[in-house]
Amino acid sequence: MNIAVVGLSHQTAPVEVREKLSIPSAQVADAIAHLSGSPTIQEVSILSTCNRLEIHIVASETESGIRDVMRFLSEHSGISLECLRPHLFVLLQQDAVTHLMRVSAGLDSLVLGEGQILAQVKHALSLGQQHKGVGRVLNRLLKDSIKAGKRVRTETNLGTGAVSISSAAAELALMKVESFDDCHIAILGAGKMARLLVQHLISKRASNITLLNRTLERADELAAQFGDIQIKTGTLESMLETVVSADVVFTCTSAVEPILHRDNLAPLCQQGSQIMVFDIAVPRNVHSNINEIDSVFAFNVDDLKAVVAQNQESRRQMAREAELLLDEEVEEFMDWLRSLDTVPTISSLRSKVETIRTQELEKAMSRLGSEFSEKHRGVVEALTRGIVNKILHDPMTQLRAQRDMDARDNAMETLKVLFNLETAAREEASSRQ
Numbered sequence: 001m002n003i004a005v006v007g008l009s010h011q012t013a014p015v016e017v018r019e020k021l022s023i024p025s026a027q028v029a030d031a032i033a034h035l036s037g038s039p040t041i042q043e044v045s046i047l048s049t050c051n052r053l054e055i056h057i058v059a060s061e062t063e064s065g066i067r068d069v070m071r072f073l074s075e076h077s078g079i080s081l082e083c084l085r086p087h088l089f090v091l092l093q094q095d096a097v098t099h100l101m102r103v104s105a106g107l108d109s110l111v112l113g114e115g116q117i118l119a120q121v122k123h124a125l126s127l128g129q130q131h132k133g134v135g136r137v138l139n140r141l142l143k144d145s146i147k148a149g150k151r152v153r154t155e156t157n158l159g160t161g162a163v164s165i166s167s168a169a170a171e172l173a174l175m176k177v178e179s180f181d182d183c184h185i186a187i188l189g190a191g192k193m194a195r196l197l198v199q200h201l202i203s204k205r206a207s208n209i210t211l212l213n214r215t216l217e218r219a220d221e222l223a224a225q226f227g228d229i230q231i232k233t234g235t236l237e238s239m240l241e242t243v244v245s246a247d248v249v250f251t252c253t254s255a256v257e258p259i260l261h262r263d264n265l266a267p268l269c270q271q272g273s274q275i276m277v278f279d280i281a282v283p284r285n286v287h288s289n290i291n292e293i294d295s296v297f298a299f300n301v302d303d304l305k306a307v308v309a310q311n312q313e314s315r316r317q318m319a320r321e322a323e324l325l326l327d328e329e330v331e332e333f334m335d336w337l338r339s340l341d342t343v344p345t346i347s348s349l350r351s352k353v354e355t356i357r358t359q360e361l362e363k364a365m366s367r368l369g370s371e372f373s374e375k376h377r378g379v380v381e382a383l384t385r386g387i388v389n390k391i392l393h394d395p396m397t398q399l400r401a402q403r404d405m406d407a408r409d410n411a412m413e414t415l416k417v418l419f420n421l422e423t424a425a426r427e428e429a430s431s432r433q
Helices: 015-021 025-036 062-077 079-088 093-105 116-130 136-155 165-177 194-201 217-224 236-245 262-268 288-292 303-367 374-399 405-418 421-432
Strands: 002-009 041-048 053-058 089-092 184-188 207-215 232-235 249-253 275-279 296-299
Touching: 002 015, 002 062, 002 136, 015 062, 025 041, 025 062, 025 116, 041 116, 041 136, 053 062, 053 093, 053 136, 062 079, 079 194, 089 093, 093 116, 093 136, 116 136, 116 194, 136 303, 165 194, 165 249, 165 275, 165 303, 184 194, 184 217, 184 236, 194 207, 194 217, 207 217, 207 236, 207 288, 217 232, 232 236, 236 262, 236 275, 236 405, 262 288, 288 296, 303 374, 303 405, 303 421, 374 405
Parallel strands: 184 207, 184 249, 207 232, 249 275, 275 296
Antiparallel strands: 002 053, 002 089, 041 053
16 A cells, blocks of 8 residues: 655745645645546645645555646646646655654644644545545545544644635734734635634724625625624625725635736725735735835735744644644554555455354254254354454454564564465455456
């Protein structure tokens, strides 16, 4: 079972590359189907967020599987492999397992310990199950990663006060304007990031907020969740008028192309006024040429690193505690993964012993004659089955638990020779044909 992770993140690629690799939920089914068509890829799951894209695979041939993933990423993004490779990371086996658990725990996030990523890993598992991408190994790995992420958040203080991208954006905006008391704040989008953004802005005393969305109903629903202040709502049809009248603008819509750029905003900007624009969407909602407008100052998710750096030091000790917990979770998963190698040998041994048991039971029952009641037969059946299970229990348990791969392989070879399991397997296969 060869596990591999191929991907890129805020640590390896700038936002202009990440946005081209993004795979929205609606496209995951096609992506999984495409990758599953590879002759060497047995399982696949996709984790796509604003700060990372990762494709997890189980492959019969590691190098071939990784090449197929890289070709897919190149075709999907329109970026040549030559240009894409420097931004990609590839992790194998235990390194891949450790990475996914660190991601789930928030240890690999732009904002150390942020909580949104755990829900995103759950979503990746759900999509993988829904579209028949994950099998036995990735299903277990993703579930164990989610469990590890929950454990870190409940057994350490890493999640306490951990901020999301939305919170970091609010902090950066406050650094630029000093106070939200007299600020008119516009938010474009009404999804999960917008909800978190409103929550953090209110906690920082923002009270003059306008929320625009493609549909007014969604904007009204979000505004209604915050009854303490009056949030004005509208649709994106009034976007430009709202933006130029605001002091601070946050964009977090699901648009795949920039909705704000120099050409549509510059004609409306008033001389002497300033607008701070914080684009926390991936793909970006704001074109880079907006900075050519003198009165507009634009920031994107990569600019949040300055805010994150202020919080990083205080969380490093908590991160070290989390790493120790993750070591335990990784070892537990690797023990399970290694135990899969023993399954064929254990199955062959149990099958052979069960065949012997049933044959000998039938001989005994034929000698006892027809007068031997079914009730008594059931007792004898349970007795022989119990004896077999107790005899096999210790060797099977020890074989599964063996961490030394050489010792485990030697033990399996010994069992095959002592019980003549390969001959038994061939005979069983012949009988099925």
